[in-house]
Amino acid sequence: xxxxxDLCYTRDKRYILKNIDLKIQPGxxxxxxxxxxxGKTTLLRIMCGLLKDYSGSVRIDGKEARxxxxxxxxxxxxxxxxxxxxxxxxxxxxxxxxGRYPYKSFFKDYSEKDIQAVDQIIxxxxxxxxxxxDINTLSGGERKKVxxxxxxxxxxxxxxFDEPFTFLDPAVISGLKNIMNSMxxxxxxxxxxxxxxxxxxxxxxxxxxxxxxxxxxxxxxxFDKEMLRQTYGTHFERIxxxxxxxxxxxx
Amino acid sequence: xxxxxFLSMNKKYTxxxxxxxxxxxxxxxIGNIRINLNSLFRHTSDPHNFIFWQLRLxxxxxxxxxxxxxxxAGLIFQNLxxxxxxxxxxxxxxxxxxxxxxxxxxxxxxxxxxxxxGTYVYGFIGALATIAVILxxxxxxxxSSIYTLLMSGVALNFFFxxxxxxxxxxxxxxxxxxxxxxxxxxxxxxxYSEILFLVPLYIFFIVTTFLLRHELMLISGGDQFxxxxxxxxxxxxxxxxxxxxxxxxIVVSITGPIAFIGMIxxxxxxxxxxxxxxxxxxxxxxxxxxxxxxxxxxSRVLIPPxxxxxxxxxxxxxxxxxxxxxxxxxxxxxx
Numbered sequence: 001x002x003x004x005x006d007l008c009y010t011r012d013k014r015y016i017l018k019n020i021d022l023k024i025q026p027g028x029x030x031x032x033x034x035x036x037x038x039g040k041t042t043l044l045r046i047m048c049g050l051l052k053d054y055s056g057s058v059r060i061d062g063k064e065a066r067x068x069x070x071x072x073x074x075x076x077x078x079x080x081x082x083x084x085x086x087x088x089x090x091x092x093x094x095x096x097x098x099g100r101y102p103y104k105s106f107f108k109d110y111s112e113k114d115i116q117a118v119d120q121i122i123x124x125x126x127x128x129x130x131x132x133x134d135i136n137t138l139s140g141g142e143r144k145k146v147x148x149x150x151x152x153x154x155x156x157x158x159x160x161f162d163e164p165f166t167f168l169d170p171a172v173i174s175g176l177k178n179i180m181n182s183m184x185x186x187x188x189x190x191x192x193x194x195x196x197x198x199x200x201x202x203x204x205x206x207x208x209x210x211x212x213x214x215x216x217x218x219x220x221x222x223f224d225k226e227m228l229r230q231t232y233g234t235h236f237e238r239i240x241x242x243x244x245x246x247x248x249x250x251x
Numbered sequence: 252x253x254x255x256x257f258l259s260m261n262k263k264y265t266x267x268x269x270x271x272x273x274x275x276x277x278x279x280x281i282g283n284i285r286i287n288l289n290s291l292f293r294h295t296s297d298p299h300n301f302i303f304w305q306l307r308l309x310x311x312x313x314x315x316x317x318x319x320x321x322x323x324a325g326l327i328f329q330n331l332x333x334x335x336x337x338x339x340x341x342x343x344x345x346x347x348x349x350x351x352x353x354x355x356x357x358x359x360x361x362x363x364x365x366x367x368x369g370t371y372v373y374g375f376i377g378a379l380a381t382i383a384v385i386l387x388x389x390x391x392x393x394x395s396s397i398y399t400l401l402m403s404g405v406a407l408n409f410f411f412x413x414x415x416x417x418x419x420x421x422x423x424x425x426x427x428x429x430x431x432x433x434x435x436x437x438x439x440x441x442x443y444s445e446i447l448f449l450v451p452l453y454i455f456f457i458v459t460t461f462l463l464r465h466e467l468m469l470i471s472g473g474d475q476f477x478x479x480x481x482x483x484x485x486x487x488x489x490x491x492x493x494x495x496x497x498x499x500x501i502v503v504s505i506t507g508p509i510a511f512i513g514m515i516x517x518x519x520x521x522x523x524x525x526x527x528x529x530x531x532x533x534x535x536x537x538x539x540x541x542x543x544x545x546x547x548x549x550s551r552v553l554i555p556p557x558x559x560x561x562x563x564x565x566x567x568x569x570x571x572x573x574x575x576x577x578x579x580x581x582x583x584x585x586x
Contacts, residue, residue, distance in 0.1 A: 011393075050478060074481030085473030087333050091526035098469050102481035107462070134526040135472070147476075154480070 001026050001158060001189060002047060007056035009042055009213075016042045017213045020056075024206075026157060029184045030191040031200050031221075034210035034231055040193040041082070043210070044160050047191070048079040074102035077158040078151035082166065084143060086135045092146050093131040096122065099153025121153050125179070141172030148179060159183065161192040165199065173199060197236075202245040223247070263523075264533065271541050275315065278548050279307035283555040305442055312446050314438050314547040314561075315540035316453050317506050318516075322539020323460055324495045325513025326520075326532065330471040331488055332400055335521075338513040339499045342385065342400060343407030344378045345510075348496075348503035350411040351377020353430060355504075357422045374504030378496035381407055386492070436509040436562020438547050445505055456498050457536055463487070468528040509562045511569025512543055 007020040017039045024030060032040050045051045046058055052066040060068060061076050078099075099121075100114040122128060127149060130142060138146065144164065151159050164180075165173045173196075181203055184190050194200050201207075201221070209216040209231040217227045228236045237250035280286045286307070290299035325338040339345050354360065355373035385403045392399060415434070419427055440446075460467070466487050470477040474484045516539040517531070524530035543561070546568070550559045 048479065050475065070478050070483045071481040074479060079475065079479040081473070081475040081479070084476060085333055088330065088335070088471045089521055089526040090468065090472050090528075094468060094526070094528065095472065098465075098472075098476075098480045101465065101469065104465070150480075 001028075001061065002191075003057075003059040004047075005057040007043075007046065007054055007058060009039070009046060009051065009054045015213050017046075017054075020215060022208060022218060024158070024189060024191065026189055027184075027187055028189050028191075028206050029204050030189075030206045030208060031197075031204040032191065032193045032208045032210065033195075033197060034216070035233075037212075038210040039213040040210055041162055044079070044162050044191070044193050048077055048160055049073040050079070071102055074154065074156070076156055077160060078154045078156050080147055080151060080159065080161045080164060082162040084147060086143070089134045089136060091131075092127070092133050092135055092138070093118075095135060095146055096127070096131070096150050096153055099150040099155070102154065117155070118153055121149050125149050125152075140167050141169070141175070144168065144172070144176060145179075148176070152183070157187070158189045158191070161190070161194070163194055164192065165194060165196045177203070198247045201247050264530075267534065267537055271537055274541055274544060275311060278544055279303055279311050281548070282307065282551050306440075309440050309443050309446055310438050310547065311544055313440050313449070313506075314544045316446065316449050317438065317502050317509065318512055318543025318546075319536050319540035320449075320453060320456060320498055320502050321509060321512040322516035322535045322542075323457065323532075324499050326517040326535045327460065327467065327491055327495055328513070329517055330467045331491060333471055333473065334401075335514065335518055337401060337404075339378075339495060340508070340510055340513055341408075342381070342404030343411060344381050344404075344496055344499055345503055345508040346408050346411035346415075347381030348374040348378040348500040349434065349508050350414045351375070351380070351500070352504040353415050353418055353434075356426065356430060357418050371501040371504035375497050375500030377411075378500035378503070379493065381411075382492045382496050386489075432560065433507040434562075435560030436507040436565070437558075437560050438506055438543075439558070449501070449505070452498060452501065456494065459494065460532060460536075463491075464529055464532055467532075471528075507560075507562060509543070510566045511572075512539055512565055515569055515572060516542060 002022070002024040004020055004022040007017055007022075008015065009017040020043065032043065034040050042051065046054050046065065047060070049060070049065050049068055049070060054066070058065040060073060063072070065073075096118050097110055097114070100110055100117060103114070104110060122131060125145065127146065130138065130146065135143060135146065161180075164176060168176070177199060180190060180192075184203070192200055192204075201223075204221050206219065207221050208218050209227060211231050216231045217224065223236075223238050225236060228234070235250050236247055238245060238247050240246070280303070284299070284302060286299050286303045290297055291303055293300045295301060295304070321339075325340075328338050328342065329335050331337070351373040352370050354377075355370045360370075360373060384407060385400060388403045389399055419430065466477070466482050469480055469482055470484060470487065477487075478484045517535050520531045520534040520538060524534055543565075546564050547561045550561045550564050553559060553564075
């Protein structure tokens with residue numbers, strides 16, 4: 001699905017990422033962790049074709065990322081940026097329809113099939129009350145739900161998230177987490193960059209830990225205190241409560 | 252619900268089109284000299300006939316095309332930069348075009364074989380050079396944020412204004428008054444050569460804008476959002492830069508810089524049609540044209556027989572209006 005070999009990325013002669021190897025398989029749920037400035041967002045942006053001046057190899061469905069068009073990439077994966085920049089009026093329905101844009105030919109409008117696909121997700125995610133509103137009038141949580149729905153409508157096997165939970169209240173976070181979990185259950189591959197370790201760790205299948213642009217750990221999830229201490233410089237503990245895994249910082 | 256929404260939208264369109272047609276028909280008749288209807292069919296040597304067919308009608312049509320073009324150019328820039336303050340005027344593209352044109356006139360760089368004296372070529376070059384500088388700056392600082400772009404625009408605006416003043420001051424004073432008059436923006440034409448020249452470009456510009464409406468709409472949601480949906484943001488942005496500098500360069504070389512149309516019209520369109528981008532685009536095309544027709548009409552009739560340069564009126568009406576919108580918007584954001 002995504003195969004990264006010996007990836008390096010420099011800016012102003014400084015390594016942002018150094019010698020990264022990573023293999024993401026269909027159905028995986030990856031969590032990318034690491035302190036601020038570790039290169040997590042850069043890695044994500046390279047994976048979705050936004051940064052092309054890297055060295056090494058990044059293959060998306062077998063094709064080198066720097067040689068793909070945005071449209072090709074949009075048919076393989078969807079990227080959820082950390083901050084959305086909505087400032088001019090934009091209708092929720094149009095944002096949802098944008099999920100079908102990668103499949104639309106330039107001179108044609110959206111087809112009946114596109115409209116049905118969007119309609120189905122609107123019903124599934126209970127977005128009916130929002131569709132005719134301006135995205136700028138929605139709450140942070142509603143917005144995230146809309147952009148998530150748009151990625152869902154995009155009908156791609158892989159979704160990349162950059163800090164999906166910033167500025168959201170706990171109830172909204174828990175709702176989003178449930179949507180993401182069910183996405184993974186129906187076969188979507190997820191890659192999530194996040195500091196919300198306690199929330200996401202239990203649901204992940206794989207972990208990539210970065211520090212100063214280098215890999216600390218890369219592989220199946222296991223609760224490795226030493227690895228976490230090396231990554232964050234903090235001591236983490238784990239307990240089980242009603243069969244649920246709870247991770248916290250133990251100072 | 253969808254159906255009723257569609258109907259009410261249709262009514263707004265129809266109303267606007269009817270109002271537009273009425274304005275376009277009535278305006279050429281009124282002015283310092285009132286035209287009576289039967290003079291229209293007299294011989295061309297009849298002064299009323301001449302005033303109507305060779306002065307007022309082409310002027311009204313030119314006002315419509317120019318207003319509409321500037322408004323759509325503003326809409327495109329606003330969406331590319333996600334900010335209603337970013338227009339060809341504020342980013343220095345218009346003054347780049349003006350500087351190019353003034354240099355061409357003052358240094359006799361005209362190219363008569365290209366029609367209209369060819370000064371528009373230098374208007375285009377000026378506009379394109381402005382954009383090239385802005386793009387170079389964004390490449391150097393590796394950021395194309397709104398801040399970078401607007402600040403570059405401010406600097407370029409200062410630079411071109413000084414360049415125009417310098418050229419005016421140093422060279423041949425004989426044309427200074429006419430150049431000064433042109434810099435105030437005006438739509439005075441005789442006959443149809445400018446219009447015949449502009450119409451194909453205008454149609455191409457408007458059709459392209461409508462064809463790109465999905466891309467324009469999505470890019471207003473952010474570059475990363477647009478790119479994640481498969482839009483080649485770089486290509487789209489560069490292509491639109493060239494198109495807009497071409498059309499703005501040409502328009503400015505004919506009419507001089509006319510401020511605020513490109514800022515206010517898309518803004519009002521968004522206030523009326525909100526998030527329906529297709530309707531906003533349609534409204535911008537129509538209202539841009541009509542607003543400049545009406546403003547130019549005012550410039551002719553406010554203190555007859557004096558004609559106030561239309562650019563002065565657009566600035567006079569535009570600046571306070573824009574401040575009003577800005578203040579109400581800021582108040583809303585901080586409430």
